[in-house]
Amino acid sequence: xxxxxxxxxxxxxVATGFALFTLVVSGxxxxxxxxxxxxxxxxxxxxxxxxxxxxxxxxxxxxxxxFVIFDVETVFMFPWAVIFDKLLLFGLIEMLVFIFIxxxxxxxxxxxxxxxxx
Amino acid sequence: MTPLLVAQIGLTLFVxxxxxxxxxxxxxxxxxxxxxxxxxxxxxxVGWQGVLQPLADIVKLMFKEELRPKAADAFLFALAPIIAxxxxxxxxxxxxxxxxxxxxxxxxxxLRLQVADVNVAILVVFAVASMSVYGIVLAGWSSNxxxxxxxxxxxxxxxxxxxxxxGLALAGVLIIGNSLSLxxxxxxxxxxxxxxxxxxxxxxxxxxxxxxxxxxxxxxxRAPFDFPEAEQELVAGYHTEYSSMSFxxxxxxxxxxxxxxxxxxxxxxxxxxxGPFLPESLGWIWFLVKVGAILFFYVWMRWTLxxxxxxxxxRFGWKVLLPVAVIxxxxxxxGVLYFEL
Numbered sequence: 001x002x003x004x005x006x007x008x009x010x011x012x013x014v015a016t017g018f019a020l021f022t023l024v025v026s027g028x029x030x031x032x033x034x035x036x037x038x039x040x041x042x043x044x045x046x047x048x049x050x051x052x053x054x055x056x057x058x059x060x061x062x063x064x065x066x067f068v069i070f071d072v073e074t075v076f077m078f079p080w081a082v083i084f085d086k087l088l089l090f091g092l093i094e095m096l097v098f099i100f101i102x103x104x105x106x107x108x109x110x111x112x113x114x115x116x117x118x
Numbered sequence: 119m120t121p122l123l124v125a126q127i128g129l130t131l132f133v134x135x136x137x138x139x140x141x142x143x144x145x146x147x148x149x150x151x152x153x154x155x156x157x158x159x160x161x162x163x164v165g166w167q168g169v170l171q172p173l174a175d176i177v178k179l180m181f182k183e184e185l186r187p188k189a190a191d192a193f194l195f196a197l198a199p200i201i202a203x204x205x206x207x208x209x210x211x212x213x214x215x216x217x218x219x220x221x222x223x224x225x226x227x228x229l230r231l232q233v234a235d236v237n238v239a240i241l242v243v244f245a246v247a248s249m250s251v252y253g254i255v256l257a258g259w260s261s262n263x264x265x266x267x268x269x270x271x272x273x274x275x276x277x278x279x280x281x282x283x284x285g286l287a288l289a290g291v292l293i294i295g296n297s298l299s300l301x302x303x304x305x306x307x308x309x310x311x312x313x314x315x316x317x318x319x320x321x322x323x324x325x326x327x328x329x330x331x332x333x334x335x336x337x338x339x340r341a342p343f344d345f346p347e348a349e350q351e352l353v354a355g356y357h358t359e360y361s362s363m364s365f366x367x368x369x370x371x372x373x374x375x376x377x378x379x380x381x382x383x384x385x386x387x388x389x390x391x392x393g394p395f396l397p398e399s400l401g402w403i404w405f406l407v408k409v410g411a412i413l414f415f416y417v418w419m420r421w422t423l424x425x426x427x428x429x430x431x432x433r434f435g436w437k438v439l440l441p442v443a444v445i446x447x448x449x450x451x452x453g454v455l456y457f458e459l
Contacts, residue, residue: 007130007234008211008242014134015207019200019367026180026363039188041263042358051189052264060275063432067278070440074285077447078241081292084451092451099444115436117429 062114073102125229133233137210141373142172148417155421182362187262190359194260199360199367202253206374209246212239213381214301216391216402230301231402239300240288243382247284247337250375251277254339257368258356269355272345272428279435280336280343283329286443290326290450291319291386300382304390316394320387325446327387329439331412334379336435338372341420345428380412381405388412 041048077095084091109115146161146169153160161168186195216231236242251274258270295303309317320327336343345355352358357368384390388408391401426434 004234004236007126008208008236010130011134011211011233012204012208014130015204016200018134018138019203022180023196023200023363023367026182027184030181030183030362032183034185038185041187041189041261042265042353043263044353052262052267053259054264056267056271060271063275063279066436067282070282071278071285074282074289075244077286077289078292078298081289081447081451082296082298084293084454085296088455092448092455095451096448099448110437115433117432 059117066109066114069105070102073098121224122229129229129231130233133210134207137207137374137377138370140377141370142176144373144376144413144417145172145175145369147413148420151414151417152421155418176366179362179366184362184364185359187359189262191260191262194256195359196364198253198257198260199364199371201256202250202371203367203374205246205250205253206371206378208249209243209378210374210381212236212242212300213378213385214239214304214390215381215405217398219399232301235301236299238298240292240298240303243378244285244288248278248281250371253368253371254356257360261356261359263359265353265358266356269345269352269358272352273339273356276339276343276345276431276435277337279432280333280439283435283439283443284333284337286440286447287323287326287330287333288386290323290443290447293447293450293454294319294322295386300385300390304385304392307389308392316389316392318387318389323387323446323450325442326450327383329443329446330383330387332439334383335416335419336431338375338379340372340376340416342423342425343431344420344425345431376413376416377409380409380416383412384408 041052076098080087080091080095087094149171150160150168152158161171164170164174186192211233214230214232214235218230254273254277255270258266258268258273261267291303292298295306297303297306303319307317307319311317315321335341339345345352357365360368384405389404391398391405393401393404393407396403
């Protein structure tokens, strides 16, 4: 059973190996002449003023939290969808109840402005 | 070493090399098609009609100096392009691209044209698609550059927003396909209705196909959803600070991701390797044609449509695509129930 996954592992190892190999080869080939200005982050030619890791919009966190909720929902639907031909009407009604509960939360998030960007 | 094992290993390496090649071909095709759409010539100096241009690009990038901002996180900065490239390749491992073959009787039993025949292939695709966010977020954060950070944040928010619709579009296919294995789903699309309409799921799931394609374009950060690298506002987004081969890795990842999204779309919606005129053993030609058509469509889109605004993108993803995907799922379930498919 698990042996079916071995080729995926081999594939991942080959891909990682390829990435490492090209990076190392390129590292051996190219020249390196660094100076202070070259090693500064790019900021359109102006001297960088503050650290880049500044505070940023809270919206990114909101989106991430909403994502976790709805992504779990999506993954929950996968097994339901696969055996839907056996669940039939009972499965559909159950999923309607499940989605109704989610829609309540979705409506709340919408009304609270969590989905607005600006 | 049985012949089957040798064939399997050979196939694995072959798929890897072909994916690399497809990225090189896509670089060339993108530039040529862009030129064609804008009535220019495009690359034509290196080799016949410029076909060796990608090779020249690689050689150039190999010899370029590798820069890393002094304040960057050295380990994560080096790790990010490797994660991006690895995730891009890993997803293709479960995609079948042809019927079982014995290579004209050379093998004792049939070999499936697929790196790994996993019975939960769709879950693997979905999982790896989520993983590829890491490469971009780490690249953006570790560079310690303002443009990179903003590009990485935008990109992650965009990718996770559209992943929901992406997953729900897949679930619609699962209802009519009754399997998580891509091979099974493709085999369910064999044959025709009324003798001339191929039994492709795109005809049963037209909305699902549109949602999948839209979300797929957003997932791969292509125009009109190419915010992570919106040149006019963010220079180059998350890979602003990358140069030389690490920069090439991100581009490789982007093109391989495109190929994977197109290949999965072909398997799920366009009947995979099934098609008229050709025997089943040559089905991989049909597969290539369909993937090529979707890829061309991708490039065509990029050079035709203007970029969205970021708030429009988020509104579209959360307020339009997500509800439509849920409704599509329920309608599909009701339809299966009513027509007893």
